Amino acid sequence: MPNKTVLITGSSSGIGRATALRFQQTGWSVAATMRSPEKETELGKLAGITLIRLDVTSEDSIEAAIAETIKRFGGIDVVVNNAGYGLVGPFEASTPEQIRRQFETNVFGLMNVVRAVLPHMRERRAGVIINVASMGGRITFPLYSLYHGTKWAVEGFSEGLQFELEQFGIRVKIIEPGAIKTDFYDRSMDVMKKAGLVAYDSFVNRAMPNMQRAGENGPPPSIVSEVIFKAATDGSNRMRYQAGTNGVLFLRRLLPDGLFMSVIKRAVLK
Numbered sequence: 001m002p003n004k005t006v007l008i009t010g011s012s013s014g015i016g017r018a019t020a021l022r023f024q025q026t027g028w029s030v031a032a033t034m035r036s037p038e039k040e041t042e043l044g045k046l047a048g049i050t051l052i053r054l055d056v057t058s059e060d061s062i063e064a065a066i067a068e069t070i071k072r073f074g075g076i077d078v079v080v081n082n083a084g085y086g087l088v089g090p091f092e093a094s095t096p097e098q099i100r101r102q103f104e105t106n107v108f109g110l111m112n113v114v115r116a117v118l119p120h121m122r123e124r125r126a127g128v129i130i131n132v133a134s135m136g137g138r139i140t141f142p143l144y145s146l147y148h149g150t151k152w153a154v155e156g157f158s159e160g161l162q163f164e165l166e167q168f169g170i171r172v173k174i175i176e177p178g179a180i181k182t183d184f185y186d187r188s189m190d191v192m193k194k195a196g197l198v199a200y201d202s203f204v205n206r207a208m209p210n211m212q213r214a215g216e217n218g219p220p221p222s223i224v225s226e227v228i229f230k231a232a233t234d235g236s237n238r239m240r241y242q243a244g245t246n247g248v249l250f251l252r253r254l255l256p257d258g259l260f261m262s263v264i265k266r267a268v269l270k
């Protein structure tokens with residue numbers, strides 16, 4: 001049995017929850033962090049899993065969760081920055097508060113977790129930081145402009161960070177899931193709508209059902225947790241890992257911008 005510890009953000013559902021279970025099954029100590037651990041009735045009963053409160057938009061809660069994990073398990077080997085959600089709709093319908101919350105959660109929250117864990121990993125001269133970006137961190141779809149802004153930011157941040165952390169034995173990994181069947185497309189989604197703004201209605205009515213269907217018909221989050229586990233344990237310097245992307249990123253590399261965009265339009269604006 002490995003005597004190793006992983007801290008995961010957003011473990012209450014979807015990919016984060018599947019990841020907590022994946023590590024637990026292999027004997028890891030798991031700090032399954034979430035905003036509302038009092039609502040979780042199953043994970044905390046499993047041997048090796050400890051529920052810890054962590055809201056990525058609160059620096060105090062990040063510091064406290066990391067300190068508690070180190071105290072309880074003696075260290076943190078792997079951090080999985082998974083917490084996040086989608087802000088969806090026409091940009092013109094957004095409010096500054098919605099935009100701020102989207103970036104506070106998906107980007108600044110993730111950065112704050114990384115900053116908080118770095119002194120510990122640097123001191124140990126070891127650690128793996130796994131950032132859950134998205135296939136949407138390298139390509140875009142209609143009505144997801146702000147979400148893409150956050151995930152492209154996570155991609156650039158993660159790739160750039162690798163240069164300075166390599167010297168301390170800390171590796172940064174980027175996970176790029178395709179459409180996965182989780183609460184992402186349901187209770188977690190924040191929809192941009194503005195009273196009286198009808199100019200985008202027909203576009204929204206064409207694109208939204210197709211985007212939703214991709215999620216509903218997507219593979220389960222376990223295919224992503226398997227890839228996250230591989231990224232944590234393969235010992236390689238590989239940076240990017242995909243799950244459920246069906247060759248779309250390969251196509252992106254092959255095609256010029258205009259042609260690729262027309263493929264996306266044809267698929268989503270049917």
Ligand SMILES: NC(=O)c1ccc[n+]([C@@H]2O[C@H](COP(=O)([O-])OP(=O)(O)OC[C@H]3O[C@@H](n4cnc5c(N)ncnc54)[C@H](OP(=O)(O)O)[C@@H]3O)[C@@H](O)[C@H]2O)c1
Pocket residue numbers: 009010011012013014015016034035036054055056057082083084085086105109132133134135136176177178179180181182183184185188215218221
């Ligand atoms: N599903 C997909 O198709 C897909 C594709 C690519 C990438 N992703 C990424 O995968 C990650 C996980 O999403 P999912 O698909 O598993 O969706 P999900 O089932 O909705 O899970 C999202 C998780 O993030 C948590 N969360 C939201 N805001 C938080 C905050 N401020 N602090 C801490 N936790 C917070 C949620 O907690 P609560 O229970 O408290 O709301 C929940 O545990 C996200 O980063 C998402 O962008 C998903």
